[in-house]
Amino acid sequence: MRLKELALHLGLSQTTVSRALNGYPEVNEETRQRVLDAARRYDYRPNASARRLATGRAGAIGIVLPTDRNMLLDPHYIEFQAGLGERLMKDEIDIVLSPSKAGDEMATYRRMAISSRVDAVILSSPTVDDPRIALLTELGLPFVVHGRTNSPLDYAWLDIDNEGAFRHAAKHLLDLGHRRIGLINGETRHNFALERDRGFRRALAAHGVEVDEDLVAEGIMSDETGYRITARFLAQRPRPTALLVSSMMMSLGALRAIRSAGLELGRDISMIAHDDVIPFLNPDAMVPTMSTTRSSIRAAGTRVAELLMEIIVDGRSPASIHELWPVDLVVRASTGPVPRD
Amino acid sequence: MRLKELALHLGLSQTTVSRALNGYPEVNEETRQRVLDAARRYDYRPNASARRLATGRAGAIGIVLPTDRNMLLDPHYIEFQAGLGERLMKDEIDIVLSPSKAGDEMATYRRMAISSRVDAVILSSPTVDDPRIALLTELGLPFVVHGRTNSPLDYAWLDIDNEGAFRHAAKHLLDLGHRRIGLINGETRHNFALERDRGFRRALAAHGVEVDEDLVAEGIMSDETGYRITARFLAQRPRPTALLVSSMMMSLGALRAIRSAGLELGRDISMIAHDDVIPFLNPDAMVPTMSTTRSSIRAAGTRVAELLMEIIVDGRSPASIHELWPVDLVVRASTGPVPRD
DNA sequence: GGGAGCATTCAAAGCGCTTTCAATCTCGCG
DNA sequence: CGCGAGATTGAAAGCGCTTTGAATGCTCCC
Numbered sequence: 001m002r003l004k005e006l007a008l009h010l011g012l013s014q015t016t017v018s019r020a021l022n023g024y025p026e027v028n029e030e031t032r033q034r035v036l037d038a039a040r041r042y043d044y045r046p047n048a049s050a051r052r053l054a055t056g057r058a059g060a061i062g063i064v065l066p067t068d069r070n071m072l073l074d075p076h077y078i079e080f081q082a083g084l085g086e087r088l089m090k091d092e093i094d095i096v097l098s099p100s101k102a103g104d105e106m107a108t109y110r111r112m113a114i115s116s117r118v119d120a121v122i123l124s125s126p127t128v129d130d131p132r133i134a135l136l137t138e139l140g141l142p143f144v145v146h147g148r149t150n151s152p153l154d155y156a157w158l159d160i161d162n163e164g165a166f167r168h169a170a171k172h173l174l175d176l177g178h179r180r181i182g183l184i185n186g187e188t189r190h191n192f193a194l195e196r197d198r199g200f201r202r203a204l205a206a207h208g209v210e211v212d213e214d215l216v217a218e219g220i221m222s223d224e225t226g227y228r229i230t231a232r233f234l235a236q237r238p239r240p241t242a243l244l245v246s247s248m249m250m251s252l253g254a255l256r257a258i259r260s261a262g263l264e265l266g267r268d269i270s271m272i273a274h275d276d277v278i279p280f281l282n283p284d285a286m287v288p289t290m291s292t293t294r295s296s297i298r299a300a301g302t303r304v305a306e307l308l309m310e311i312i313v314d315g316r317s318p319a320s321i322h323e324l325w326p327v328d329l330v331v332r333a334s335t336g337p338v339p340r341d
Numbered sequence: 342m343r344l345k346e347l348a349l350h351l352g353l354s355q356t357t358v359s360r361a362l363n364g365y366p367e368v369n370e371e372t373r374q375r376v377l378d379a380a381r382r383y384d385y386r387p388n389a390s391a392r393r394l395a396t397g398r399a400g401a402i403g404i405v406l407p408t409d410r411n412m413l414l415d416p417h418y419i420e421f422q423a424g425l426g427e428r429l430m431k432d433e434i435d436i437v438l439s440p441s442k443a444g445d446e447m448a449t450y451r452r453m454a455i456s457s458r459v460d461a462v463i464l465s466s467p468t469v470d471d472p473r474i475a476l477l478t479e480l481g482l483p484f485v486v487h488g489r490t491n492s493p494l495d496y497a498w499l500d501i502d503n504e505g506a507f508r509h510a511a512k513h514l515l516d517l518g519h520r521r522i523g524l525i526n527g528e529t530r531h532n533f534a535l536e537r538d539r540g541f542r543r544a545l546a547a548h549g550v551e552v553d554e555d556l557v558a559e560g561i562m563s564d565e566t567g568y569r570i571t572a573r574f575l576a577q578r579p580r581p582t583a584l585l586v587s588s589m590m591m592s593l594g595a596l597r598a599i600r601s602a603g604l605e606l607g608r609d610i611s612m613i614a615h616d617d618v619i620p621f622l623n624p625d626a627m628v629p630t631m632s633t634t635r636s637s638i639r640a641a642g643t644r645v646a647e648l649l650m651e652i653i654v655d656g657r658s659p660a661s662i663h664e665l666w667p668v669d670l671v672v673r674a675s676t677g678p679v680p681r682d
Numbered sequence: 683g684g685g686a687g688c689a690t691t692c693a694a695a696g697c698g699c700t701t702t703c704a705a706t707c708t709c710g711c712g
Numbered sequence: 713c714g715c716g717a718g719a720t721t722g723a724a725a726g727c728g729c730t731t732t733g734a735a736t737g738c739t740c741c742c
Contacts, residue, residue, distance in 0.1 A: 003699065013722045018700060028720060045455040049393035050698035053727050058390065060437070067427045078419045085408045085440025094458065095438040096401070099426025114386040117435065222621035223593070227628070249621060252564070252593055259600055260628060280563035280590060287568070287601060343728060354692045359730060369690060391728035394697045685741095692735075698727105705722075711715090 001044045010038055021046070060094040061308055062118035064108050067099050076247075076276045076297050080124065080146065083301020091309060106135055113141040119312045122146060122304060127189050142311045142318060144304050149191050156311065156321035158304050162195035163202070165293040165327035169244055169272045170203030172329060177338035178242040178270060182215040182233045184226060184254065186246045193218060193246065196274075200244060215240055226253025234261045241338045242270040248281040251290060270335040288333035295327045342385045351379055362387070401435040402649055403459035405449050408440050417588075417617045417638050421465065421487065424642020432650060447476055454482040460653045463487060463645060468530050483652045483659060485645050490532050497652065497662035499645050503536035504543070506634040506668035510585055510613045511544030513670060518679035519583040519611060523556040523574045525567060525595065527587045534559060534587065537615075541585060556581055567594025575602045582679045583611040589622040592631060611676040629674035636668045 007017045012035070020027045020035035027035075038044075052058055063081075084095060096118050100108035109132060112118050120142040123132055126149045133151040136143045145157040166183075173181050183200050186193040197216070204211050215233060219225035226245065233240050234257060245251045251273035255265060263269050266288045275283050275292035277299075283290035303323070310316040348358045353376070361368045361376035368376075379385075393399055404422075425436060437459050441449035450473060453459050461483040464473055467490045474492040477484045486498040507524075514522050524541050527534040538557070545552055556574055560566035567586065574581050575598060586592045592614035596606060604610050607629045616624050616633035618640075624631035644664070651657040 014699080015701080015722055015724095016720080019721090022700085026720065031720080043451075043455065045452060047394070047698050048456040048458045049390050049399065050727090051700075052390035053388070053394050053729085054698080054700040056727075065423070065426050065436075067423050067430065081438070082406070082408050085406050085438065089408065089440035089442065092452075095406075095440070097422070097426065097436040097438060099430035099436070101430065110384075111386060111433075114384065115389040117389045220621070222623075224621070224623055224626035227626065255597075256628060280561070280565070282563075282565055285565035285568065287597060344730095345728075355729080356692055356694095356731080357690080360691095363730085367690065372690085388728050391697090392730075394699085395728080395730040397697075683742105686739105687741105688737100688739080690736080690738100693733095695730105695732080697730085700725105700727085702725080703723090706720085708719080709717090712713105 001042045003044075003046065006035075006038060006042060006044050009042070010035060056116070057312075058117055058119045059092070060096045060118045061088065061305075061312075062096045062098055062112045062121040063124070064105050064112070064121070065097045065099050066102055066105060076278060077124065079276065079278050079298045080301040080304075083296075083298035083303075084122070084305045085301075086298075087302045087305035087309070091313075093305075093309070106131065109135055109141070110139065113139040120144070120308050122308070125190050125192060128191050128194055130191075142308070144307050144311070144318070144321065146300060146304055147191055154319040156307060156318035158300060158307065158321075158323040158325070159192075160295040160300070160325045160327050162192045162327070163199040165274065165295070165329070166196040166199035166244060167203045168199075168327075168329050169293050170200050171206070172331070173242045173244070173270060173272065173335065174203060174207045174209065176242075176270065176335065179209055179338070180212065180215065180238060180240040181209075181242045181244060182230075182240040183217070184229050184233075184243060184245045184250055185216070185218040186221050188218050196244075196246060221247040221250050223249055223253040223256075226250030226255075227257045228253070230254040230257035231260070234258070234263070240269070242335075243272075245271060245273040248273050248275050248278065248283065248290070248292070252281075255286075266334045266336050268339055270338075272329075272335060275330075283330070283332060286334075291332045291335040292330050293327050294330050295325060300325070342383045344385075344387065347376075347379060347383060347385050350383070351376060397457075398653070399457055399460045400433070401437045401459045402429065402646075402653075403437045403439060403453045403462040404465070405446050405453070405462070406438045406440050407443055407446060417619060418465065420617065420619050420639045421642040421645075424637075424639035424644075425463070425646045426642075427639075428643045428646035428650070432654075434646075434650070447472065450476060450482070451480065454480040461485070461649050463649070466531050466533060469532050469535055471532075483649070485648050485652070485659070485662065487641060487645055488532055495660040497648060497659035499641060499648065499662075499664040499666070500533075501636045501641070501666045501668050503533045503668070504540035506615065506636070506670070507537040507540035507585060508544045509540075509668075509670050510634050511541050512547070513672070514583045514585070514611060514613065514676065515544060515548045515550065517583075517611065517676065520550055520679070521553065521556065521579060521581040522550075522583045522585060523571075523581040524558070525570050525574075525584060525586045525591055526557070526559040527562050529559050537585075537587060562588040562591050564590055564594040564597075567591030567596075568598045569594070571595040571598035572601070575599070575604070581610070583676075584613075586612060586614040589614050589616050589619065589624065589631070589633070593622075596627075607675045607677050609680055611679075613670075613676060616671075624671070624673060627675075632673045632676040633671050634668050635671050636666060641666070 003014050007014045017035050020032040098108050123145040126147045130149045148157050148159045188194045217229045272291045275294045276297040283292045344355050348355045358376050361373040439449050464486040467488045471490045489498050489500045529535045558570045599606050613632045616635045618637040624633045
């Protein structure tokens with residue numbers, strides 16, 4: 001069923017039918033009802049491509065999907081996507097994933113922009129000096145960054161307070177008497193990891209505790225990395241008495257290493273992990289329950305979608321969008337006072 | 342830059358430029374070069390919507406993204422997506438995610454089809470009697486199922502041999518002398534879980550071992566579920582001496598429960614888990630290394646994309662597409678002979 | 683010399699929608 | 713009764729591409 005046919009059936013012009021369907025005010029209420037009824041009866045849907053061509057709006061937002069491992073192995077990503085979807089659904093906006101080889105992402109963004117496949121894009125976990133910011137700005141394709149970089153440009157972003165989160169977490173451990181605290185971080189080429197590193201160091205500095213660089217490590221946020229780094233940390237003497245871990249996934253590996261070393265979490269060693277609130281990694285379900293810095297990545301997705309809509313639909317200026325979300329410190333059973341030996 | 346302008350610059354008609362760009366044979370080789378050069382120089386890209394409208398092909402394949410938890414919590418999904426992307430990239434085909442509320446998926450498929458937003462869709466982890474098969478068949482929207490159902494309709498699918506995988510795994514354990522074997526499965530409303538259950542039972546039956554229903558359980562494939570079920574199993578007397586687990590994620594929880602019970606994996610109790618080959622869950626990196634039934638979900642994604650392209654582009658008949666992939670049994674350190682007590 | 687046959691190119695007609703601009707009709711008021 | 717304003721509808725012009733059908737030159741052969 002095409003608009004033309006529908007109009008024919010109704011004995012109306014395409015113009016009127018189109019207007020009725022799209023909620024324009026200048027159509028008679030009775031006519032509108034007739035049109036809506038007919039549309040429903042015939043299960044009419046405007047052709048997406050035609051509408052896009054006519055309006056110039058794509059009705060979709062884009063995400064460039066790097067197909068190499070490094071970025072994707074992140075199980076958090078899917079939660080974020082779900083959050084996005086939750087909001088975008090309301091306006092029938094699609095998410096377009098554009099697969100791209102590792103080095104080729106810039107070209108993919110360019111392609112998305114120039115062929116106007118999408119109305120805006122989302123940038124996730126930017127690196128410290130992310131070149132995509134400049135590119136997109138230049139291309140004039142609206143975007144919202146989930147995270148921040150130190151780009152001098154003014155762009156829309158939503159981020160959680162990674163620095164504050166790890167500062168508070170470290171302070172909490174220091175207050176419990178811990179002095180040898182290890183940091184198991186994500187890769188510091190990503191800005192969030194750098195922020196966490198910063199927060200960690202600030203807290204220690206504020207307490208007059210010197211950072212032992214042998215107790216600071218980073219890697220992709222996997223179970224395996226968590227295990228390896230923790231095992232290495234635990235081999236040191238004196239042993240660290242507490243760990244700050246950048247993801248729940250890593251904390252799983254860390255926990256294995258702790259057990260392998262014959263230690264008990266929450267008594268012999270304390271741990272605080274960052275929790276993105278992913279359903280299959282529930283800190284309350286762990287044994288012992290895990291103390292965390294918590295911020296829902298799904299909620300962030302929803303909000304990013306909301307912001308995107310404001311930019312696209314309401315024409316809100318991206319430069320005015322800066323949201324820094326505070327992060328909760330949730331104390332559970334994995335943290336305790338420093339053990340006396 | 343539009344086609345029209347490009348043509349003007351070149352002193353050619355749109356027709357010729359379009360043909361040159363799209364590789365039609367009837368254009369002079371020298372002319373084609375000129376056109377391609379100019380296109381590159383001006384960074385020309387055809388407008389996606391216009392092309393779609395003109396050709397009637399969307400240049401995208403769709404995935405309905407349920408935004409409720411149950412389905413998405415699956416970290417496997419993202420690997421599959423990456424696999425898809427790997428292949429689709431070659432032809433500049435997009436993946437369109439259409440967010441949808443839990444009960445509303447059928448409507449979303451319908452919408453995708455009728456508004457011809459996509460050329461085909463992918464169905465993942467179908468339930469035993471998945472209504473989507475009938476719907477899509479009726480809508481005439483091409484699709485490939487990753488998995489199978491017992492629909493009477495003839496549709497394109499690619500699946501791994503879940504039944505065989507768990508049959509072999511169980512047989513291996515039986516051969517090692519195990520008789521009390523627990524099954525920790527995914528939800529049996531999904532067909533893959535049902536198949537695994539079936540394989541498990543067949544192996545036991547073939548050995549004349551009766552299934553203890555108290556040692557068969559299912560749930561969403563999370564760390565937490567693995568922990569809970571295993572803890573319950575281990576409380577029984579006599580204790581199971583081996584476990585068959587439906588995902589690596591679950592096996593992490595199972596391992597925690599085993600350790601909490603003071604048992605040693607690979608000596609006191611054996612375990613085989615299904616491994617979808619997800620980078621952040623590496624069985625070789627576990628301690629002890631994990632015996633698995635292995636099949637790369639990413640490779641499946643790539644192949645599904647390939648099949649989709651064959652259907653869309655080459656017009657291959659979906660009914661002829663049935664691929665059942667064998668599953669490797671990889672024996673590592675988590676399996677051993679039944680312990681003598 | 684005159685076509686046949688081929689290689690190239692082009693003008694114009696869509697694809698299915700939205701939107702501008704114009705037309706028609708109705709009604710209230712002086 | 714005539715007219716302007718307001719309400720409602722329509723014809724037609726795009727949006728930027730692909731593709732059909734026709735035109736133009738050329739070469740080649742009898």
